[in-house]
Amino acid sequence: MAASQPTLADRICEEMKQAIVSGRLAQGAKLNEPLLAREFGISRGPLREAIRRLEGLGLVRHVPHAGARVVRHSLEELVEIYHVREALEGMAARLAASAISAAAVTELHALLDAHERDIAASDGQAYVQQEGDFDFHYRIIQAARNHKLTQMLLGDLYHPVRMYRVQASQRAHRPQRALTEHRRIVDALADRDGELAELLMRRHIAGARKSLAAQLGGDEAPSPIPAPSTSTRS
Amino acid sequence: MAASQPTLADRICEEMKQAIVSGRLAQGAKLNEPLLAREFGISRGPLREAIRRLEGLGLVRHVPHAGARVVRHSLEELVEIYHVREALEGMAARLAASAISAAAVTELHALLDAHERDIAASDGQAYVQQEGDFDFHYRIIQAARNHKLTQMLLGDLYHPVRMYRVQASQRAHRPQRALTEHRRIVDALADRDGELAELLMRRHIAGARKSLAAQLGGDEAPSPIPAPSTSTRS
DNA sequence: TTTGCAAAAATTGTCGACAAAATAACATCG
DNA sequence: CGATGTTATTTTGTCGACAATTTTTGCAAA
Helix, strand or coil, X not given: CCCCCCCHHHHHHHXXXXXXXXXXXXXXXXXXXXXXHHHHCCCHHHHHHHHHHHHHHCCEEEECCCEEEECCCCHHHHHHHHHXXXXXXXXXXXXXXXXXXXXXXXXXXXXXXXXXXXXXXXCCCCCHHHHHHHHHHHHHHHHCCCHHHHHHHHHHHHHHHHHHHHHCCCCCCCHHHHHHHHHHHHHHHHCCCHHHHHHHHHHHHHHHHHHHHHHHCCCCCCCCCCCCCCCCCC | CCCCCCCHXXXXXXHHHHHHHHCCCCCCCEECHHHXXXXXXXXXXXXXXXXXXXXXXXXXXXXXCCEEEECCCCHHHHHHHHHHHHHHHHHHHHHHHHHCCHHHHHHHHHHHHHHHHHHHHCCCCCCHHHHHHXXXXXXXXXXXXXXXXXXXXXXXXXXXXXXXXXXXXXCCCCHHHHHHHHHHHHHHHHCCCHHHHHHHHHHHHHHHHHHHHHHHXXXXXXXXXXXXXXXXXX
């Protein structure tokens, strides 16, 4: 079902998605149609279709006669996303404990072994852990065998997270500790202990969220006054 | 977000979304561009943009040189969605317990009172409970004050559910019981008991999911998926 | 210098036309 | 009669051009 003859709009959409996630198209950047069209060597028609698709995906925002811009992700929004991830990936871990195959568990162990080697090799930077972390979470999500869940998590929710990681050049929070937590989760999966797997996954993501929230300045745990001013005034 | 001058593509996108959810555009129906363009009285350009946006929203599926079709939702997928709803709305209930205002709790009570009157009045059919149920869940989600959560739940996830409800003409499962469960949830919110609110909400949705899954086992007379008649009004 | 308004430029929205591909129809052959 | 290759039609993909709107620019006045 791969694109046998990928259309121009599809190709451009994919390229732009990559450009946005990688930061080559900065957050809030205006998408100038004639310019981009010339740059990609295509007409404005397919480009507009690609932009509309990205709009549906939530990666760009479009106002009627003012053009489209790359969405901006505030740290607050990142924290919100981590809340959602906590709920969703916790569920994924629980489902995975029931659905995962023994072979997949073995593969997960091998993956974590590889991560351990990578961390030991590139001590300090641990950039590989970035993609490796994604890889781990990807596999858990896939193992849950819930198509809609996969679609939401991998299709929509992860883009902002990847954008943030790449663009902020944020190093992994204590990759050694993350690795240990990953191992515990896999152990729970191997034991078919869905409850424990969910708990550990939630704690794992909640830890990352709190680390993120710490950058916000204040603790965000109990929001006493929600401050309804979203300040998205236009 | 005041649509100062809604563009054609936006308007058509909205109309098509409505048509898909309401079932006027059946599941699996082919989106014939010249036909639809004539029907809407516009050119193919904006129509294609609208379709691309719907594609990003996950309401239509597009294959390179074969055209776009309305997505088909199997009962299995519905069950998957209810799993996701359970996790997400459970979280929403927990967050809402912390974030909701006293005034909002009062409004919720009033809403449920109205539902009770409606059920008593239109005993049996209880069609109002359909939208009312959505209304209740809407408010809980909003009360969680998590923008991303709202976006995912109300933006993407609910469309298939509404499609299913509308098209299958499914009556609410025991509206009286649903109402009671709703009341208990609001009570938990009023007590600021997030844990209990989450538990009750999860149980509430899990019940609906099980009722849904029961249909999966036993094939009943009403065929849930209508025959894909390619003919649309011209 | 700053403010306000008007013209100009650029950009977005929309359309019709042409090229490429897929589907349908049809005639031919086994 | 059915299968198959070819043609014809429909449908999708792409492009350039024109209209509508917004933003910028320029200029004059307070």
